[in-house]
Amino acid sequence: MVSHSLSAWLMSSAPPPAWFAALVAVGMYTALRSAATFLAWLHRAFLRPGRDLAGRYGTWAVVTGATDGIGRAVALELARAGLHLVLVGRSPDKLARVAKELAAAAPACKVRSVAFDLAVTGDAARRGVARVAAAVEGRDVGVLVNNAGATYPCAAYFHEVEGPVWEAVLRVNVEAATRITRALLPAMAARGRGAVVNVGSGSSVVVPAFPLYAVYAASKAYVDQFSRSLSVEYKQYGVDVQCQVYILLPSNSRRSSVVINQGFYLVAFKHPVPMVGLAVAVLVQIPLYVATKMSPVKGASPFIPSPEEYARAALRCVGYEARCVPYWRHSVQWFLASLAPDAALNHWRLQTGLQKRNETKALLGGKDCS
Ligand SMILES: NC(=O)c1ccc[n+]([C@@H]2O[C@H](COP(=O)([O-])OP(=O)(O)OC[C@H]3O[C@@H](n4cnc5c(N)ncnc54)[C@H](OP(=O)(O)O)[C@@H]3O)[C@@H](O)[C@H]2O)c1
Numbered sequence: 488m489v490s491h492s493l494s495a496w497l498m499s500s501a502p503p504p505a506w507f508a509a510l511v512a513v514g515m516y517t518a519l520r521s522a523a524t525f526l527a528w529l530h531r532a533f534l535r536p537g538r539d540l541a542g543r544y545g546t547w548a549v550v551t552g553a554t555d556g557i558g559r560a561v562a563l564e565l566a567r568a569g570l571h572l573v574l575v576g577r578s579p580d581k582l583a584r585v586a587k588e589l590a591a592a593a594p595a596c597k598v599r600s601v602a603f604d605l606a607v608t609g610d611a612a613r614r615g616v617a618r619v620a621a622a623v624e625g626r627d628v629g630v631l632v633n634n635a636g637a638t639y640p641c642a643a644y645f646h647e648v649e650g651p652v653w654e655a656v657l658r659v660n661v662e663a664a665t666r667i668t669r670a671l672l673p674a675m676a677a678r679g680r681g682a683v684v685n686v687g688s689g690s691s692v693v694v695p696a697f698p699l700y701a702v703y704a705a706s707k708a709y710v711d712q713f714s715r716s717l718s719v720e721y722k723q724y725g726v727d728v729q730c731q732v733y734i735l736l737p738s739n740s741r742r743s744s745v746v747i748n749q750g751f752y753l754v755a756f757k758h759p760v761p762m763v764g765l766a767v768a769v770l771v772q773i774p775l776y777v778a779t780k781m782s783p784v785k786g787a788s789p790f791i792p793s794p795e796e797y798a799r800a801a802l803r804c805v806g807y808e809a810r811c812v813p814y815w816r817h818s819v820q821w822f823l824a825s826l827a828p829d830a831a832l833n834h835w836r837l838q839t840g841l842q843k844r845n846e847t848k849a850l851l852g853g854k855d856c857s
Contacts, residue, residue, distance in 0.1 A: 545629020552635025
């Protein structure tokens, strides 16, 4: 019926039927939206300049988990950007080593260190946070980076994870980040400027589930929602709160990024097997990691940045979206993940986790690792 009226119209010189004009309008709107999304992504990824952090927010920064990996690299970048630093870490030796590196990289940078095991709770946690607050007393703290993170030593079913292990994950990733933010944010709001950066993870947003690391992924989901909610609460006070994860579009869910990128989605729909195959293959190759001791992959590669490369990208997006993907190649991964059905991603993650769990068990002679 529709094809008959379409061919009748094509043979005549009459104006197009209303339904056809409406379809063209919807198609053009979708194409324009996709093009705008793509251009905005190009701008964010390659052209948008980073903010002047010291000038805009204040001259001191606090970085937790500053003794290794991303936190150490972020501290070095902040020092090179002209900020003074309060380093928070659990090992006095490692803190002293990073302070030395900072003095070599940025001689003008003043450094204070607070040795604080973020996995403690109760009074010990309150005392630790009070020491961080004392270290920043009277200083113009403009940037807080809640970077410290803990996970399981290896993949495991929830019932296999020992109490102290999952409790430490929640204390470091959730409780400590919340307490430290609570201690520092009021002064930023009172001064009318500040930036809080919480380090999230693709495990809670890029994939629909993260089996065998359930508590870790759930803790990072907290970080994500905590940051985005605070971002709305404190915008009016001049404080930018941000969760840094891996995403193609700011403030969009996996599903909405699929819808907005309609053009790619149609290709995927037309050729589901190769597109989904490609998406899964690329994800398996490049599983949203930064090459640190926490990550199971070692050494940088095109999709797995070194901490230094990651830190430069991370600082460039401070103060913009409430949720951002600092490293552009990770946002490509995010997009590819959005093409695959949830069931395929869940299957892939479970198989990957089980493989890791079994390899570790074999190494430990059949024992669970946690
Ligand atoms: N690497 C990745 O692929 C990846 C992916 C997604 C998200 N992330 C997130 O990125 C952040 C940084 O991770 P990373 O890869 O740089 O890990 P990392 O190399 O293991 O460094 C983690 C940092 O946190 C500190 N830390 C851990 N537990 C602590 C505790 N109880 N008290 C005080 N400090 C503690 C570590 O201190 P020590 O030096 O004493 O161990 C270290 O400085 C984490 O929040 C992580 O969840 C990483």
